[in-house]
Amino acid sequence: MAQFLLRRLLISIPVLLGITVAMYVIINLAPGDPVTALMNPEQMANLGPEWVEQQRESLGLNDPAPIRYLKWLRETATGNLGYSFVDRLPVTEKIGERIWPTLQLMLVVLVIAVVVGVPLGIVSALKQYSFFDYLLTVLGFLTVSIPSFFLGLVMIYVFSLKLDWLPANGMYTVGQPRTFTDSLSYLILPATVLGLAQAAPIIRYTRASMLETIRQDYVTVARSKGLSETRIVTGHSLRNALIPIITIIALNVPSLLGGTVIIEQVFGWPGMGSLAIASVLGRDYNVLMGINLVIAIMILLSNLLADTIYALADPRIKYA
Amino acid sequence: MSAATTAPVESASRLATVRPRRDVTLWSRFRKHRLAVVGLFVLLVMILIAIAAPLLAPYDPNSVSLSDYRKPPSAEHWLGTDSQGRDVLSRLMYAARVSLSVGIGAVAIYVVIGTILGGVAGYFGGWIDNVIMRLADMVLSFPSIIVIITLVSILGPSILNVILVIGLLGWPPIARLVRGEFLTLRERDFVVASRSIGAPSGRIIARHIFPNATTPVIVNATFGMASAILLEAGLSFLGLGVQPPTASWGNILNAAQSITILEEMPWLWLPPGAAIVVAVLAINTLGDGLRDALDPRSRR
Numbered sequence: 324m325a326q327f328l329l330r331r332l333l334i335s336i337p338v339l340l341g342i343t344v345a346m347y348v349i350i351n352l353a354p355g356d357p358v359t360a361l362m363n364p365e366q367m368a369n370l371g372p373e374w375v376e377q378q379r380e381s382l383g384l385n386d387p388a389p390i391r392y393l394k395w396l397r398e399t400a401t402g403n404l405g406y407s408f409v410d411r412l413p414v415t416e417k418i419g420e421r422i423w424p425t426l427q428l429m430l431v432v433l434v435i436a437v438v439v440g441v442p443l444g445i446v447s448a449l450k451q452y453s454f455f456d457y458l459l460t461v462l463g464f465l466t467v468s469i470p471s472f473f474l475g476l477v478m479i480y481v482f483s484l485k486l487d488w489l490p491a492n493g494m495y496t497v498g499q500p501r502t503f504t505d506s507l508s509y510l511i512l513p514a515t516v517l518g519l520a521q522a523a524p525i526i527r528y529t530r531a532s533m534l535e536t537i538r539q540d541y542v543t544v545a546r547s548k549g550l551s552e553t554r555i556v557t558g559h560s561l562r563n564a565l566i567p568i569i570t571i572i573a574l575n576v577p578s579l580l581g582g583t584v585i586i587e588q589v590f591g592w593p594g595m596g597s598l599a600i601a602s603v604l605g606r607d608y609n610v611l612m613g614i615n616l617v618i619a620i621m622i623l624l625s626n627l628l629a630d631t632i633y634a635l636a637d638p639r640i641k642y643a
Numbered sequence: 644m645s646a647a648t649t650a651p652v653e654s655a656s657r658l659a660t661v662r663p664r665r666d667v668t669l670w671s672r673f674r675k676h677r678l679a680v681v682g683l684f685v686l687l688v689m690i691l692i693a694i695a696a697p698l699l700a701p702y703d704p705n706s707v708s709l710s711d712y713r714k715p716p717s718a719e720h721w722l723g724t725d726s727q728g729r730d731v732l733s734r735l736m737y738a739a740r741v742s743l744s745v746g747i748g749a750v751a752i753y754v755v756i757g758t759i760l761g762g763v764a765g766y767f768g769g770w771i772d773n774v775i776m777r778l779a780d781m782v783l784s785f786p787s788i789i790v791i792i793t794l795v796s797i798l799g800p801s802i803l804n805v806i807l808v809i810g811l812l813g814w815p816p817i818a819r820l821v822r823g824e825f826l827t828l829r830e831r832d833f834v835v836a837s838r839s840i841g842a843p844s845g846r847i848i849a850r851h852i853f854p855n856a857t858t859p860v861i862v863n864a865t866f867g868m869a870s871a872i873l874l875e876a877g878l879s880f881l882g883l884g885v886q887p888p889t890a891s892w893g894n895i896l897n898a899a900q901s902i903t904i905l906e907e908m909p910w911l912w913l914p915p916g917a918a919i920v921v922a923v924l925a926i927n928t929l930g931d932g933l934r935d936a937l938d939p940r941s942r943r
Contacts, residue, residue, distance in 0.1 A: 464924065464928065468920055470893075472880050476912060577786040604882075
């Protein structure tokens, strides 16, 4: 097992490096200059071009791109992701305070998606071609066709502005002691919007996976032994059907991360997504690069986790 | 004896009718999917509105009139006016041009890239195949919205850049499909036969392999159009896509980030949102119908 994990980790490293190189190349194609982008024209006129040059030199922006990349990589390996061009705070600190809200949101979204998606997928498969199955297909179509930010706006309109049940913006009530119920009330709307979108593929794959397993010989054998239908479904069919679903959940992590970007912006959630948008608008390359790195690591880890669970759950897979 | 002589004639005439018959069955199969027919109809209406926007729009979409500031829907302005007194309905009609052409343009770009890369990977195999497919994995494993906002911020937000960026990132699924078709078709009897009579590679690819790969590509491209429209809407909503004063459904919705507008002026954000949902839903049902009609095996 340890060997399997180690090998998987080693395979991830070149992919990670590839992603960082690609991102670095993209960012270096930028025509914008982070030094001039930061200063108001008045100040620049007063202090003159020497001062701009000095600023640029002190930020290490005059080295050739490959050297800058290697410098960045060396620093990254030691845990230094550089400093924000905008507020001079360390990137690790900026991302550090934004990563937990995003992870919290993602976790709740995943729980909602699985709790909603898996049972609906099972029922849909057991009652194939029923009205319920058809209804779910239509609803699935609707959820992939409604932009999440629009659904978010509608939810804010209905539940925050008209009914006044839930808060629309932020993570907790400012100036009040943080309580669980308070935090939960802020989490419900964004997590539901993303959770519904994420549930759609889980429903589809659970259904397909269940349909496949309920036709297997071992299910027929179980039925011929006279086992109850519930035991057949839960003990024989579902157990095997769940294995590919683990992969689907892991494969959806990128789309989940992408979803948080827009949803965080809509609900004023102080996570990495809204930080990414702020740094795009402010041309804060170091922060943007740091976020990309963190996202790449999160995706590789989720793939690794999925592989591991897969190997543990399915004895047919040898992890040698 | 007479049977033997008539048989080839019959099969020849059957061959001659293969083409129209296939189209007839295609349409009759597609027609059974009622939702898809509705989707096709809705999409055609939207395309017509987009093309005829200058004729249909009651007002100039960009004419600012401060005396008509944020007016609710009325007889003169069916969907009211926005914060600059512009007619919302006219802006929606012009926005359809932008949103639909982003969808079509972006998908056209990545279908070309994906077909070429997938074809090269599938035809040459070996390390070229490996490099292209790993590249595809990498692009697929990264949240595209992050890459897109990074690229758009560098290139500058504009319609053309949004089309380019979505087009540059969308190719992996197409490349995988085309590569898959190449790999399976390469060894099929009719391809082997054609190679054995000395047909050049280019001719084999053009005559035997591409025509067979078109079906999955068309279906994929249809769904891709829907997601390109969604992406453009999201980007424009964030202010990183189509820039005002040019109207797109997404950037009209941008105004709804203000709580006042969201709460008190639903005519400013509900119609563009509804337009996105209707367009995307129409395209997705159309794609579903096409998949069923073109490939009966994939029927659920």
